[in-house]
Amino acid sequence: MKDISKSINKVDNDEKISGSAKYIADFVMDGMLYAMTKRSTISKGEIVKIDYPQLPDGYYIINHKDVQGKNVIKVIFEDWPVFTDKKISYLYEPIMLVIGPDKNILTQLLDSIQITYKEETPLFDWTDSVIDYHFDKGKGNRIFDQADKVIEHTYHTGYQEQAYIEPQGFIGYPEGDKTTLIGSIQCPYYVKNAVKQAIGEKDENVRVIQSTVGGAFGGKEEYPSLIGCQLAVAVKKIKKPIKLIFEREEDMSVTTKRHPSKTVFKAAIKDRKIIGLKAHVSIDAGATIGLSGVVLSRALLAVSGAYTVDHLDVSGNVFRTNTVPNGAFRGFGAPQMFFAVDMFVEHVAKELNQDPLEFRKKMLVKQGDRTSTNGLFRDPVLMPEMIEKAIKESNYLKKIEDYSKKGNYKGIGMSLFYHGCGFTGSGEKDVIKAKVKLKKDKNKKVYILVAAVDMGQGVKTTFRKLISHMLDIDIKDVIYHNPDTDFVPDSGPTVASRTMMIVGGLLARAAKEMKKRWNEEEFIVMKEYEQPDYIEYDEKHFIGDAYPAYSWGVNIVEVEVDPVTYQVDLKKAWSVYDAGKAIDERVVLGQADGGLAQGLGYGYLEVMNHKNGKIMQKNMTDYIIPTAMDLCDMDTFLFDNPYAYGPYGAKGVGELTLIGGAPAIAKAIENAIGKNVFKIPVTPEYIMELINHD
Amino acid sequence: MKSYIAKNLVNALEVLNKDECEIVAGGTDMLIQNRSHTGMSIGYKTNVLYISLIKELDYIKEDSHYIYIGATTKLESILKNKITPIILKKIIHEMASPAIRHTATLIGNIANASPAGDSIVGLYALNAKVRCQCINGERIVPLHKFIRGVRIIDLKFNEMITEVIIPKNDFSSIAFKKVAPRKSDAISKMSFVGLLKIEDDLLLDLRIALGAVYITVVRNKDIESKYIGKNIKELKENIDNILKDYEPLIKPIDDQRSNKEYRKKVALNLIKDFLLNV
Ligand SMILES: Cc1cc2nc3c(=O)[nH]c(=O)nc-3n(C[C@H](O)[C@H](O)[C@H](O)COP(=O)(O)OP(=O)(O)OC[C@H]3O[C@@H](n4cnc5c(N)ncnc54)[C@H](O)[C@@H]3O)c2cc1C
Numbered sequence: 001m002k003d004i005s006k007s008i009n010k011v012d013n014d015e016k017i018s019g020s021a022k023y024i025a026d027f028v029m030d031g032m033l034y035a036m037t038k039r040s041t042i043s044k045g046e047i048v049k050i051d052y053p054q055l056p057d058g059y060y061i062i063n064h065k066d067v068q069g070k071n072v073i074k075v076i077f078e079d080w081p082v083f084t085d086k087k088i089s090y091l092y093e094p095i096m097l098v099i100g101p102d103k104n105i106l107t108q109l110l111d112s113i114q115i116t117y118k119e120e121t122p123l124f125d126w127t128d129s130v131i132d133y134h135f136d137k138g139k140g141n142r143i144f145d146q147a148d149k150v151i152e153h154t155y156h157t158g159y160q161e162q163a164y165i166e167p168q169g170f171i172g173y174p175e176g177d178k179t180t181l182i183g184s185i186q187c188p189y190y191v192k193n194a195v196k197q198a199i200g201e202k203d204e205n206v207r208v209i210q211s212t213v214g215g216a217f218g219g220k221e222e223y224p225s226l227i228g229c230q231l232a233v234a235v236k237k238i239k240k241p242i243k244l245i246f247e248r249e250e251d252m253s254v255t256t257k258r259h260p261s262k263t264v265f266k267a268a269i270k271d272r273k274i275i276g277l278k279a280h281v282s283i284d285a286g287a288t289i290g291l292s293g294v295v296l297s298r299a300l301l302a303v304s305g306a307y308t309v310d311h312l313d314v315s316g317n318v319f320r321t322n323t324v325p326n327g328a329f330r331g332f333g334a335p336q337m338f339f340a341v342d343m344f345v346e347h348v349a350k351e352l353n354q355d356p357l358e359f360r361k362k363m364l365v366k367q368g369d370r371t372s373t374n375g376l377f378r379d380p381v382l383m384p385e386m387i388e389k390a391i392k393e394s395n396y397l398k399k400i401e402d403y404s405k406k407g408n409y410k411g412i413g414m415s416l417f418y419h420g421c422g423f424t425g426s427g428e429k430d431v432i433k434a435k436v437k438l439k440k441d442k443n444k445k446v447y448i449l450v451a452a453v454d455m456g457q458g459v460k461t462t463f464r465k466l467i468s469h470m471l472d473i474d475i476k477d478v479i480y481h482n483p484d485t486d487f488v489p490d491s492g493p494t495v496a497s498r499t500m501m502i503v504g505g506l507l508a509r510a511a512k513e514m515k516k517r518w519n520e521e522e523f524i525v526m527k528e529y530e531q532p533d534y535i536e537y538d539e540k541h542f543i544g545d546a547y548p549a550y551s552w553g554v555n556i557v558e559v560e561v562d563p564v565t566y567q568v569d570l571k572k573a574w575s576v577y578d579a580g581k582a583i584d585e586r587v588v589l590g591q592a593d594g595g596l597a598q599g600l601g602y603g604y605l606e607v608m609n610h611k612n613g614k615i616m617q618k619n620m621t622d623y624i625i626p627t628a629m630d631l632c633d634m635d636t637f638l639f640d641n642p643y644a645y646g647p648y649g650a651k652g653v654g655e656l657t658l659i660g661g662a663p664a665i666a667k668a669i670e671n672a673i674g675k676n677v678f679k680i681p682v683t684p685e686y687i688m689e690l691i692n693h694d
Numbered sequence: 695m696k697s698y699i700a701k702n703l704v705n706a707l708e709v710l711n712k713d714e715c716e717i718v719a720g721g722t723d724m725l726i727q728n729r730s731h732t733g734m735s736i737g738y739k740t741n742v743l744y745i746s747l748i749k750e751l752d753y754i755k756e757d758s759h760y761i762y763i764g765a766t767t768k769l770e771s772i773l774k775n776k777i778t779p780i781i782l783k784k785i786i787h788e789m790a791s792p793a794i795r796h797t798a799t800l801i802g803n804i805a806n807a808s809p810a811g812d813s814i815v816g817l818y819a820l821n822a823k824v825r826c827q828c829i830n831g832e833r834i835v836p837l838h839k840f841i842r843g844v845r846i847i848d849l850k851f852n853e854m855i856t857e858v859i860i861p862k863n864d865f866s867s868i869a870f871k872k873v874a875p876r877k878s879d880a881i882s883k884m885s886f887v888g889l890l891k892i893e894d895d896l897l898l899d900l901r902i903a904l905g906a907v908y909i910t911v912v913r914n915k916d917i918e919s920k921y922i923g924k925n926i927k928e929l930k931e932n933i934d935n936i937l938k939d940y941e942p943l944i945k946p947i948d949d950q951r952s953n954k955e956y957r958k959k960v961a962l963n964l965i966k967d968f969l970l971n972v
Contacts, residue, residue, distance in 0.1 A: 025732070036731075103734045247731055564963045565873050566956075605876060616950035621881060629877040684873075685956040692959075 004469050004648050005638075007586035010461045011475070012212075012454065021212040024169040024184045029241035032171070035062075035099045035234060036106045037244075038113055039092040039254070040084075043122035043322040043613035047086040047095070051114040059100035059109065062234040069200030073229060074193050075222045077289040080325065082198050082229045088117065090287035090322050091613040092254045094226075097234055099242055122322035122613055126262070126282050131293045131318035133300060135542035137372055138311035143276030147268035151348050155265070155340035156679035157662075159608035160258035160601075161617075162329055163625050166214025168255060169245030170228055172235040179232050180207040186220040187493035188451045188483045194225035195232040206232070210482040213455035217598070218328035220455070221495050222291055223256050252618045256327030257608065259283040259295055263340035268311070272352045274345070274363065276311035279303050281337065285318045286325040292318040295326075297424050298333035301546050303372050305341035306383060306416040307363035312372055314542075323613050328495065330595070331419075331655045335602060335662060338417045339680055342663040347676055357400075360416060361387065375545030378534070382639050383416065383552055386576040389637055390414065390554040394574040399558065403671050409561045410571075413667025415660035416554055420547030421652030422498040425539045428548075429531040434502060435489040438467070438510040439524045446471060446514070448480040448507065449524075450491040452499050457654055458587035459499050466504055466583055466647055470511035471518070489526070497652025500583060501549065501643070502529065508647035532645055549643045551651045552578040555596065555660035558632075559668040566684035566691065568604050568669060570632040575660070577636065580643040580651035592636040592657045599661020601626045604669070604682045696741045703827075703856065706745055710852045711829040715743040717854055719766060720798040722790070723806045746799075751856060754778065761860040769795040769803075769813075779860060781887060784870040785816045791879045801855045804837070807845050807910075810882045812872060814841065815905035818913045819887040822860045828853040844909050865889045865899070869968045873960055875951060882906050883952040884961055888968035895925045902968075907946040907961050914943060926972060933969050937962050 015021040040047075052061065064071055064083040073080040084093055098109050144150065170183035179199060185191055185208070192208040199206070208228070213220065231244045246255075261283045268276035281299050285292035296316045303314045349359035364384065369377050391397060396412060403410045422428055437449035446467060454460040460480055468475040481487075491503045510525040517523060537544040558571040575592055582588040605624045608617045617623040642649020666677045675690040698715065700706035709715060716738070718724045730737035745751070751764035754775045761777055772778050773786045773795065789795060789803075789812050803813045804824065814837070822837045826849060837858075840848050849855070869888040874880035885905035891898045900922055904912040917939045921929060946957035 103731050107731065107734075245732065564967045565871065565960050567873070607875075622950050624875040624880065627876060627878045684960075685953055688956055688959060 004465065005582040005585045007584050008461065008465060008475070010458055010587070011464060012460055023166055023214055024171060024182065024211045025245055027171045027182060027211065027243070029171065029173060032241040032243055033099050033101055033238070034103050034106060035097045035231060035242050035244040036103070036110055037094050038096045038098055038110055039094055040088045041091070041115070042088055042117050042119050043091045045088050045117045045119040047088065047115055048118050049116040053109060053112040055109070056100070056105065059098070059105065060234070060238055061096050061098055062230070062237060063096035066233050066237050067198055068236070069196070069198045071198070073225050074197045075225060075290050076294060077292070080226060080288040080290060082226070082233065090324055092324070093287070094230065097230055097244070099234055099238065124321050124323065124613065126284060126319035126321065128320045129317040130285065130289050130320045131296060133296060133542070134315040135300070135373065136313055137370070137374060139276065140311065141278060141313040143311035144268045144278070146275065147270055149269040150266055151269060151351055152264070152266045153344055153347055153678065155263045155343060157261045157336045157339055158681060159260050160329060160606055161252060161608055161623055162217035162219030163620070163623065164215030164217055164219055167246040167248055167251040168220065168223060168227060169243070170224070170231050171241060171243045172231040173241035174235055174239045175207070178205050178207055179236050180209065181228050181232060182209045182211050183224055183228060184213050184220060185210055185224040186213070186216045186453050186455060186495060188453070188485050189490040190222065190493055191225050191228040192485045194229050198229035199232050199236050207484070207486050209484040210453050212482070213453055216455040217330045218332065218495065219255060221328035221493060223327060248620065249618045252623065253615050254324060256325055258329040259285065259292065259326040259333070259336070261299065261336040263337065265340060265344040267344070267348050269348070269352065272354060274309060274348060277304060277309050278313040279315070281316035283316070283318055283336070284323070284326060285320050286323045287320065288325040289318060289320065290325055291327050294424055295333040298420070299337040300542070301372055301420065301424065302334050302337040303341060305338060305345065306365055306418055306552070307345060307360065308365050308369040309363070314372065323610055324615060330598065331658050332496065334419055334655065335599065335659050338415070338659045339662045339666065342415050342417065343666060343677065346667060357414070364416070371546065373542045373544060373546055377550065379549065379643060380641060381552065382578050382641050383554070386552065386554045386578060386639055387416070390556050390574050390576045393635060393637070394556045394558070396556055400671065406674060409563050409672050410559070411561065411668040411670065411672025412556065412558045413664045413669070413671055414554065414556045415663035415667065417660045418550045418552045419497060419652055419656040419659060421501050421549045421551055422547060423496050425537045425546055428502060428529055432492040432529065434492040434506060434529040435526060436491045436503060436506040436510055437489055437524050437526045438507060438514055440514060440520070440522060442522050444473070444477060446473065446478050448478065449488045450503055450507065451483045451485070451488050452491055452503050453483060453494040455494065458584065458590060459494070462500060462583040462587055463504060463507060467507060467511050470508060471515055497551070497654045497656065499654070500650045501646045501652050504583070504647040504650060505645055548645065549580070549651045551580065551653060551656045553656050553660050555664040557600070557664040557668045559665065559672055561669060561672040561687060566687040568682070568684070568687070570600065570630065572632045573634045575634065575636045575657070576639065577653070577656060578639045578641045579653040579656060580646050581640055581649035582638055583648060583650050585638065588638060588653055589636055591653050593634055595654070595657025596634055596661050597626055597631055599658040600665050602658070603662030603665040603680050605630070607681055607683060695738055697738070697744065698742070699744045700748055703748055703750055706743060706748060706854060707827060707829045709743050710854060713741055714851050715741045717805070718742050718744045719746055719802040720768065722794050722798040723802060745854070756862070759862055761862060763800055763858045763860070765801045765854065765856050766799060769798050769800060772800055779820060781816050781820065781868045781870055781889065782813065785812050785872070788812065788872045800858060804841070804858065805847055805849070805855060807841050807847050809844055809909055810906045812882055812885055812905065815885050815887045815903045815911050816870065817858065817860070818911040819889050819901045819903040820860050820863070822858050824855045825857045825859060826853045827856045834859065838911070838913065841910050864891065866892045867972055871964050881951065884946065884957045886961065886964040886968070888965070890972065892926065892972070897922055897924050897926070897929055902940070902965060904944065904961050907944045907957055912943050929969060929972065933966055936969065937966060940965060
């Protein structure tokens with residue numbers, strides 16, 4: 001049988017290139033109305049009074065009074081109202097929808113709704129801690145008693161915006177007693193469960209269908225639940241099709257972003273080695289807690305990076321501020337931590353006058369080592385070979401020596417990192433409980449029935465390929481429609497690099513059974529998630545195996561800095577990844593290029609900040625993501641390292657490829673300018689400061 | 695709100711004479727400035743006159759002293775034309791993206807009068823002038839007098855710009871730097887144009903123009919003429935003085951794209967770098 005990694009054309013190439021793929025903006029229904037959102041103009045306070053204009057016939061206002069179920073969005077931490085009743089906790093908080101057939105009239109109505117507020121002083125400092133975590137490994141803080149030296153540094157990371165091409169949007173309509181939503185979403189069942197709770201309906205009366213998704217990157221994980229609920233409330237009351245789509249500026253001003261972070265690291269040094277680490281991570285949740293606790297966990301778990309440190313004292317806080325809520329974004333806490341830890345270990349090596357590469361290589365995680373929470377790295381770790389490959393391909397050793405000479409403004413940097421695949425902790429077993437179905441019909445067609453969403457990453461291609469390979473049938477006979485909750489079971493959200501490893505793993509088990517029963521004419525196989533029995537995790541105390549498997553990566557980036565303008569020119573990048581086994585090599589390379597581009601952008605270009613709670617870069621003119629002109633050649637090498645529970649050995653790949661970009665480019669810039677970098681993005685403005693302030 | 699589509703110049707001037715209109719050439723500023731929600735019509739707040747179909751204004755021509763560029767000539771045609779001064783080509787090459795350059799006009803960039811408008815910096819340095827026409831006549835105005843402030847130009851309601859006039863000149867050294875947050879499709883944080891002419895070791899002409907460091911382009915002929923007539927060695931010895939001369943003229947702002955310290959420092963670095971490399 002041929003190697004499954006051998007690439008095939010993506011199955012949705014034709015419809016996407018020809019333009020026939022239907023995105024949410026392409027859906028039009030008879031009698032369809034439009035919804036626009038009236039938002040707060042203050043960051044904190046209370047609504048005292050609302051003066052409504054006379055509504056013309058056929059126009060409606062929907063607000064918190066129309067929410068028949070619970071006025072809160074169902075996410076991990078439930079503190080996000082569908083519509084605020086009166087309390088305002090961030091700028092542009094949604095207050096009501098204005099709905100009707102003509103957008104011109106809707107914009108006039110929006111302007112003529114007068115809201116009087118009682119304003120309070122908004123909180124932007126990180127002082128209101130709402131989550132507080134702490135755990136130790138080994139001797140914890142006591143290891144510092146044995147230290148002959150302590151090194152301390154602080155690292156900062158900024159906002160990052162997902163910048164999906166297609167903004168957030170839904171169309172909702174009634175089907176008898178049912179409220180149905182079609183949307184640009186990552187997690188059909190998150191939306192369905194949230195809507196059920198908000199409109200107080202039975203399971204069978206809520207239906208959620210995924211339209212073609214034009215990019216998501218985590219931005220369509222929990223945010224769509226908010227506007228999905230708002231729209232469902234409206235559809236249930238008005239009983240007409242209604243479309244709610246954000247404009248770009250609205251989307252960038254109000255939707256969730258990557259949590260800004262601050263990490264304080266202390267290393268206990270003995271005999272010029274790190275014997276222990278103490279770290280404290282702060283993240284800014286914005287106005288609602290939502291997923292922030294899990295984002296913080298993922299950051300804390302990665303505290304020692306790709307290295308093993310026996311003694312750890314790890315803590316972190318989630319702070320609430322009166323700013324736009326932050327949420328899911330590819331990497332989910334890991335990019336913040338890997339930037340901090342990989343810079344820190346490099347900085348420590350330099351301060352100890354040790355060669356950073358040798359220093360880091362000695363500390364690398366090996367198979368059988370303990371994780372930060374005393375779990376086990378059970379599977380082989382190929383990092384030494386991967387590093388060697390990256391060094392050879394990039395000529396790293398020669399370059400780092402040459403570039404370290406002062407004044408040539410060239411630099412090269414290397415990041416080492418991993419990503420824990422799947423949900424953190426016992427999430428898969430206790431919360432998600434994924435189910436998949438595979439159906440064979442009379443015509444020997446096989447239907448993949450899962451809730452996984454193709455948002456451009458290629459899962460339509462890889463799942464169909466996986467099943468066709470396992471059953472040894474033509475890929476044309478494997479059918480995989482966009483998920484519709486009326487027809488597919490809840491295989492969980494399309495997040496956390498879990499889709500191929502977990503959902504694909506279940507599908508592979510289903511396919512195995514189907515193959516055995518192939519002679520039966522028509523049947524369905526269902527499989528449910530079973531946690532590998534070795535996985536034990538105590539979420540409260542941070543003890544045990546937080547992830548079933550780990551994917552690994554090495555990035556090397558070469559840059560040149562312009563000494564006149566302090567601008568960074570990317571020269572070339574080399575990457576080596578172990579994601580188990582590529583189900584389709586080109587799909588993985590697509591993740592590699594896109595992920596690295598997004599990680600590099602995070603590291604040196606993508607400035608986003610708020611001023612008094614207002615996002616300053618609210619369109620693609622001001623929020624700078626790299627163009628093809630900015631990027632460089634990227635060479636990527638994949639190492640096979642099959643994981644026993646993944647289909648054909650596959651592990652997670654989607655998030656891994658973003659994580660190493662920022663530390664690699666930050667180190668390359670350090671190397672070029674001969675100064676240490678402590679925050680990202682490393683902008684020309686920051687480089688100027690570093691160069692000019694000794 | 696009315697919209698007119700002019701088929702020729704006379705037609706356009708007649709419309710302008712009877713009805714107050716904003717002009718739309720390529721529309722790459724106008725459409726963005728008047729954007730509305732998807733599916734709604736463009737949110738123009740005034741009457742508009744579309745001029746892009748006026749063929750007679752789509753030209754680049756020259757005589758012995760001047761180059762003339764018409765109001766409907768696209769940036770891309772200017773970029774491709776042999777006659778275009780090299781410094782202007784360098785600038786246009788870094789403006790927007792190919793798609794926008796096939797639509798946008800040079801005169802649109804001038805009339806938009808943004809402090810970050812890229813071509814204006816070069817046109818100031820080239821001593822360009824604009825020809826403004828109305829039904830009753832025309833006038834020619836030097837660019838630095840025509841642009842009065844941020845988005846403020848000296849154009850009467852019944853006038854339009856019909857062409858840019860650029861004096862021909864030879865330079866021995868030219869430099870352009872667009873300091874943008876990325877390499878394509880980006881608005882300048884600041885920009886620099888340096889032009890100079892040296893013959894027999896003597897500085898005969900020196901022009902320095904800076905964009906996005908003040909409400910309009912910074913160019914100062916008094917400073918330039920102080921150093922004209924010096925030899926190269928003297929010029930280089932005077933770099934610190936030149937920087938001191940420019941320093942008070944550079945008054946940039948903080949905004950969502952950069953900060954004033956950076957803009958100022960880089961402006962001075964670019965002047966220094968240009969003079970050092972003579
Ligand atoms: C994606 C994108 C990228 C861009 N990148 C850049 C860039 O890198 N650098 C840069 O400088 N600009 C940039 N721009 C701005 C814009 O493209 C330029 O300013 C362009 O030159 C405007 O030309 P236009 O013909 O499209 O002008 P229009 O939008 O048609 O008009 C602009 C202004 O000029 C006036 N006007 C036009 N023609 C005349 C006339 N004949 N007489 C009197 N008034 C007139 C209009 O009334 C309006 O006020 C960018 C725009 C976009 C959308």
